[in-house]
Amino acid sequence: MESKKKVVIACGGTGGHLFPGVAVAQEMKRRGHEVRLLISEKKVDAEASKKYGDLAFDTVPAIAKPATLSLKMLPFMWKLLQTTSKCKGLLRQFGADAVIGMGGFTSLPPVMAGKKLGAKTFVHDSNALPGKANRLTAKWCDKVLIGMEAARPYFPGSEVEVTGTPVREELESVPSRDVAAGQLGVDPARKTVLVMGGSQGAKRLNSLVVEAARAMPEVQFLHLTGNYDYERVKQEVGEGSENHRLIAFCADMAQLYAVTDLVIMRSGASSLSEISYLGLASILVPYPYAADDHQTKNAEVFEAADAAVLRQESDLDAGSLVADVTAIFGDDQRLVNMSAASQALGVKDAATRVCSVIENL
Numbered sequence: 001m002e003s004k005k006k007v008v009i010a011c012g013g014t015g016g017h018l019f020p021g022v023a024v025a026q027e028m029k030r031r032g033h034e035v036r037l038l039i040s041e042k043k044v045d046a047e048a049s050k051k052y053g054d055l056a057f058d059t060v061p062a063i064a065k066p067a068t069l070s071l072k073m074l075p076f077m078w079k080l081l082q083t084t085s086k087c088k089g090l091l092r093q094f095g096a097d098a099v100i101g102m103g104g105f106t107s108l109p110p111v112m113a114g115k116k117l118g119a120k121t122f123v124h125d126s127n128a129l130p131g132k133a134n135r136l137t138a139k140w141c142d143k144v145l146i147g148m149e150a151a152r153p154y155f156p157g158s159e160v161e162v163t164g165t166p167v168r169e170e171l172e173s174v175p176s177r178d179v180a181a182g183q184l185g186v187d188p189a190r191k192t193v194l195v196m197g198g199s200q201g202a203k204r205l206n207s208l209v210v211e212a213a214r215a216m217p218e219v220q221f222l223h224l225t226g227n228y229d230y231e232r233v234k235q236e237v238g239e240g241s242e243n244h245r246l247i248a249f250c251a252d253m254a255q256l257y258a259v260t261d262l263v264i265m266r267s268g269a270s271s272l273s274e275i276s277y278l279g280l281a282s283i284l285v286p287y288p289y290a291a292d293d294h295q296t297k298n299a300e301v302f303e304a305a306d307a308a309v310l311r312q313e314s315d316l317d318a319g320s321l322v323a324d325v326t327a328i329f330g331d332d333q334r335l336v337n338m339s340a341a342s343q344a345l346g347v348k349d350a351a352t353r354v355c356s357v358i359e360n361l
């Protein structure tokens with residue numbers, strides 16, 4: 001057994017950073033290490049972390065870099081320095097041996113603080129096209145861990161290891177389809193589509209799904225709208241749509257995945273790591289305003305492997321969505337092949353790989 005370590009995991013700002021951070025924390029704890037997670041003060045982080053009462057969370061201010069070089073850089077730099085100083089205090093008090101940042105500018109101050117205090121420092125990036133904060137941090141941290149091989153060229157000169165993106169431990173033991181269907185009150189024998197809009201907004205996609213679901217009464221839809229869009233989508237669905245279940249936010253993804261045959265979703269890296277871990281086929285509709293269009297790059301990896309159909313939102317209408325779902329559900333072998341291709345992209349032991357790197361440096 002390696003010596004026990006104290007590890008800080010910086011994973012604030014969005015579910016796409018937080019959940020892989022939680023997965024690393026769960027595995028680290030399982031191995032007997034002590035962990036603290038640094039998340040942002042944003043409501044989305046508070047809600048997403050609520051379920052993990054057995055883990056120790058601290059909050060730091062959320063930091064977003066201005067898109068262009070302007071006078072706004074001054075308050076950004078000031079906040080960065082102030083937050084780094086706060087993080088130094090937290091790290092010193094905890095006695096951190098290692099700090100890993102899971103992406104986003106909110107993860108930058110903790111990793112900077114770790115570097116200044118002489119701790120081992122790491123970044124993990126789950127995307128095919130890594131974020132700016134991680135590319136910056138990578139230049140001076142000890143090791144860069146990536147979710148997909150496609151990200152490697154963006155880290156020239158760094159020591160890079162492909163670990164995959166860790167998924168939360170509850171996804172290791174997904175209930176049976178019948179049990180989950182019973183709990184959800186849906187029919188296990190009916191083809192089921194899960195719709196995931198991602199954390200940043202999917203108003204148009206949500207509305208297209210409402211229309212498409214109406215045209216496919218034989219298919220069940222479980223639709224995660226996001227808290228912000230729930231009431232609007234509910235109005236659009238109206239009464240009497242027995243095949244269309246709306247959920248604002250789900251704290252038990254394992255249950256939903258257990259009854260899912262096909263996912264229609266944004267192509268955020270954490271969601272992709274989960275559906276590939278479980279071997280689910282998908283129709284991917286990248287968030288059109290994601291930085292550097294990185295969600296399209298993520299989706300292209302899945303499309304190239306025949307694990308997914310990639311559709312840009314600007315080209316999509318309800319009719320083409322119906323055609324895609326009907327074509328996939330009308331060809332059982334295609335669905336099986338897509339699911340197998342998705343599974344082949346998943347990295348089952350990503351959490352173990354990340355933890356081994358941290359333990360061994």
Ligand SMILES: CC(=O)N[C@H]1[C@@H](OP(=O)(O)OP(=O)(O)OC[C@H]2O[C@@H](n3ccc(=O)[nH]c3=O)[C@H](O)[C@@H]2O)O[C@H](CO)[C@@H](O)[C@@H]1O
Nearest residue numbers: 014015016019198199200224249250268269270271287290
């Ligand atoms: C708009 C944007 O820039 N989003 C980025 C953000 O991800 P963002 O947070 O948008 O989305 P991801 O798909 O990566 O992660 C969503 C996570 O939330 C979970 N979930 C979702 C809905 C729900 O009701 N319950 C629930 O638990 C999913 O299971 C998943 O674990 O960071 C990711 C990782 O860098 C990027 O790949 C995304 O492109």
